[in-house]
Amino acid sequence: MIQIEDKRRCCGCEACRQVCPQGCIRMERDEEGFGYPVVNLDRCIECHKCERVCPFMKLDEPREPQAVYAACATDEGLREASSSGGLFTLLAEDTLRHGGVVFGARFDEEWRVCHDYTETIEGLTPFRGSKYLQSRIGDIYRQSEQFLKDERPVLFSGTPCQIKGLINYLGRGYDNLTTVDVVCHGVPSPMVWQRYLATLRAGQGEITGISFRDKSLSGWRRYDFVAQSTGGGGVRQFYGDNIYMRGFLHDLYLRPSCYACMAKGGRSQSDLTLGDYWGVERTCPDLDRALDEDKGTSVVMIHSERGQSLLEGLPCRYQETNYASAVAGNPAIEHTATEPPKRQLFFAQLDAEPLEQLIDRLTTIPLHKRLWRQLHHLAHRVKLRLRRLAQRSH
Ligand SMILES: Cc1cc2nc3c(=O)[nH]c(=O)nc-3n(C[C@H](O)[C@H](O)[C@H](O)COP(=O)(O)OP(=O)(O)OC[C@H]3O[C@@H](n4cnc5c(N)ncnc54)[C@H](O)[C@@H]3O)c2cc1C
Ligand code: SF4
Ligand code: SF4
Ligand code: SF4
Incomplete structure (x- = not known):
């Protein structure tokens, strides 16, 4: 039966749980918030179906598209x-x-x-x-x-x-x-996302809409993260300035x-x-x-x-x-992310430090770079608006 010894060898697809004829596999979340299968040994009949469907049991070679x-x-x-x-x-x-x-x-x-x-x-x-x-x-x-x-x-x-x-x-x-x-x-991690949402709710009220990639003001290349809320305010940030996206893109x-x-x-x-x-x-x-x-x-x-x-x-x-x-x-x-050395520190500190502060500390971007990026983003937004207006008036 399926047993997870190396977490790198389970993507959480739940194929094993769904195929089990005994219904004796459940998904359990670990301390990082990811689900892994756990077998109830008392009910397992050792049919090995769970192993046969697991994507890690037979690895394929990369193939180029047609x-x-x-x-x-x-x-x-x-x-x-x-x-x-x-x-x-x-x-x-x-x-x-x-x-x-x-x-x-x-x-x-x-x-x-x-x-x-x-x-x-x-x-x-x-x-x-x-x-x-x-x-x-x-x-x-x-x-x-x-x-x-x-x-x-x-x-x-x-x-x-x-x-x-x-x-x-x-x-x-x-x-x-x-x-x-x-x-x-x-x-x-879905758990990190939930914690990030809690910080949003604390500042803004109930969430009414989320877009990880809003193009309406900043376009496709320099898209915004947007969260709407009942508080009226909500959040709109260039993705590179949004703390959740920063941690994601740093593979944390x-x-x-x-x-x-x-x-x-x-x-x-x-x-x-x-x-x-x-x-x-x-x-x-x-x-x-x-x-x-x-x-x-x-x-x-x-x-x-x-x-x-x-x-x-x-x-x-x-x-x-x-x-x-x-x-x-x-x-x-083709490229697979490399696990950053700070990942372990991130999860070790998650309960001890406010989330935004922790991500900010582990993905430091120097102040001058941040200011330069913000200026660049603003200029891009203005340029895009003018271009769209010009295209529409033709
Ligand atoms: C987790 C994630 C990472 C990605 N990373 C990259 C990247 O590094 N480079 C890149 O070029 N593109 C990446 N993409 C794909 C890209 O963001 C677009 O989703 C894709 O190009 C399709 O866009 P679309 O305009 O055709 O349709 P859209 O309507 O934007 O696509 C939505 C599609 O994404 C699926 N989807 C959305 N969220 C999830 C999720 N959490 N899990 C599984 N499926 C989901 C939906 O089922 C639907 O099929 C990623 C997407 C996801 C979900
Ligand atoms: S990188 Fe994407 S496809 Fe690969 S294991 Fe992670 S979620 Fe699955
Ligand atoms: S070996 Fe068969 S019964 Fe046991 S957990 Fe796997 S699928 Fe279920
Ligand atoms: S089938 Fe394999 S990869 Fe998918 S959840 Fe089960 S053990 Fe993990």
Whole structure:
């Protein structure tokens, strides 16, 4: 039966728990806030199913995509509401139009993140936009299996390890399944997120909306973290100045498996991978000039025939590029985060020091750099506003 000896070798996909015929695996959160499976030995019949579905039992080789594109939705509103170029929503709408079901990650009423499914266009809204913390999978693989057996088209989206977990859990291919993963930097601890939310609530009242990547004022490249609250004030900060995002981007509180990722770089077996096309202005200058109000362009990596034919039918603009240029702009496609030496200190001090002070101390940015960045951000915002006004008046 499954036993976690090295936490780097468990991504928390819950495939083992969902496949267990005895229902004798439960997920238990550790002191860092990440869930790991624990087996009730009294009920285990040693069938080994849990081991067979675990993504860590058989590691795949990285594989380059069949084709790579820079792409974005032609609907500018959708582009702006999405984290990158809005390709996820286009794929999802296509699935729904064919009578299908879409699986993705959304906030729950406590602003935790969990996986869920929808059968309606309106139901896609909560899935839109990246949520930078680990999403709880729950029983979602079982639910998707049921829809697949009922012969409904299913689009399943998530991190590469969640896709790998799903494919192992299903144990066989389905013609009616499309899997989409994201280029993945790693997932922060849900517990750290809850603690950060508590600091927001203390200052602002109840939270009514969160966007990790708001493009409305600062665009796609220099997006803002935004939290709305009943207090009226809320928070809007350049992502580099937001303390939670700073800790995330310094890799301070990622899941241990994210420092030894076994699923990115094409190893998840997904049909498509979506991410940000950083550097699109160099790779596709014509596309960028034609489109850009800095609303976002996706990198779309195609791994299967199904992925290719889906992309071709979508209401989007795209241009074929190549893998090397995509990776040059976005190393996270292949690169796995390195565990920073300060990570241990972070979790050791978490109960002893206010969260914001702790992250600030462990991710020090010199004052002159911070001020320079703030000035730069302000100038960027003004420039973007003027550019958008000019483009609209033409
Ligand atoms: C934790 C995380 C780390 C990422 N790191 C990078 C990176 O380093 N570089 C990069 O280029 N892109 C990264 N991305 C992907 C990027 O932010 C966009 O999500 C992606 O480009 C799709 O954007 P979109 O405009 O097509 O659609 P959007 O509507 O913005 O995408 C939403 C999609 O992301 C999924 N999703 C959202 N939050 C989660 C979550 N917590 N867990 C699982 N799935 C989730 C939804 O189910 C949906 O499929 C990351 C995404 C996540 C969730
Ligand atoms: S060996 Fe079988 S019964 Fe035991 S925990 Fe694993 S799946 Fe469950
Ligand atoms: S990686 Fe997934 S299947 Fe493997 S032990 Fe962890 S939760 Fe279970
Ligand atoms: S970095 Fe790897 S292990 Fe971590 S969430 Fe992403 S795909 Fe999973």
